[in-house]
Amino acid sequence: MNSHSTNRTAVITGAARGIGRAIAEKFAADGCHVAVIDLDAAQSKQTAAEISDQTGADVIGLGCDVSDRESVDAAMEAVSARYGTIDILVNNAGVTRDNLIHKLPDDDWDLVIGVHLRGTFLCTSSAQRYMVDRRYGKIVNISSTSALGNRAQLNYSTAKAGIQGFTRTLALELGRFNINVNCIAPGFIDTEMTRATALRLGFSPEEYMAQRAKGIAIGRVGVPADVAHLAAFLCDDNASYVNGQVIYLSGGPETRRGG
Ligand code: NAP
Helix, strand or coil: CCCCCCCCEEEEECCCCHHHHHHHHHHHHCCCEEEEEECCHHHHHHHHHHHHHHHCCCEEEEECCCCCHHHHHHHHHHHHHHHCCCCEEEECCCCCCCECHHHCCHHHHHHHHHHHHHHHHHHHHHHHHHHHHHCCEEEEEECCHHHHCCCCEHHHHHHHHHHHHHHHHHHHHHHHHCEEEEEEEECCECCHHHHHHHHHCCCCHHHHHHHHHCCCCCCCCECHHHHHHHHHHHCCHHHCCCCCCEEEECCCCCCCCCC
């Protein structure tokens, strides 16, 4: 049991699957109440029910588009109505629409910037009110090594770099309310997002993972639980002096080939 868990309520966006789901599982296993938020309400509820069965924790699933103000406020209000407040927010929801600039449609630019940057802003601006009221909060934003530059990810790289500036500035604003704001920038993690990339590039997911592992110092690709453990550490009260940090989680100092 970690000190982030006692009677805490954690909201995890994009948690129906992948990294978000692993974070939701970890926080539920550590004893938090957890809200699984994702675009599809049925999928969110199903994941929430599965995590609740696995862990015995009180987990709800809610449909929410993180890039829509009304949808976000309604979800945060529903969480607060059920559990009394929001203590932890992990801004994890994400999409990719990779292309070189001359083939990148405006809509794909807007979608990726909208989900990552506007989504992180809206969820945070809605949830921080509850945290400020209670003078307690932990916010973890999910960036990527792609923030440092990754060919054919102009939209994604720009959004993920923006999330790092967002983290540092928000930490300066909210620190005095006993709210920690940090950022995890994962490298390559095996999820549906990267499996779809493999197929798009003409590889089987297994071939692609093996190929990517060769370029990683630790000799393997990441798994969602790697991100979940770091998120739990950042939300632990024993880590409360860690604030405004961007932590690269990529199996080594190699930083540019992102996920
Ligand atoms: P994933 O498996 O594709 O999961 C992302 C989830 O976010 C999906 O369930 C997706 O729902 C949801 N989502 C998309 N748009 C949303 C919206 N507007 N509102 C609410 N939910 C939305 O991806 P992942 O690999 O777990 O990635 C999770 C996060 O880690 C993302 O921010 C990603 O950029 C970041 N990341 C991933 C890697 C990696 O290698 N996998 C590396 C670095 C950073 P739908 O399925 O309905 O679209």
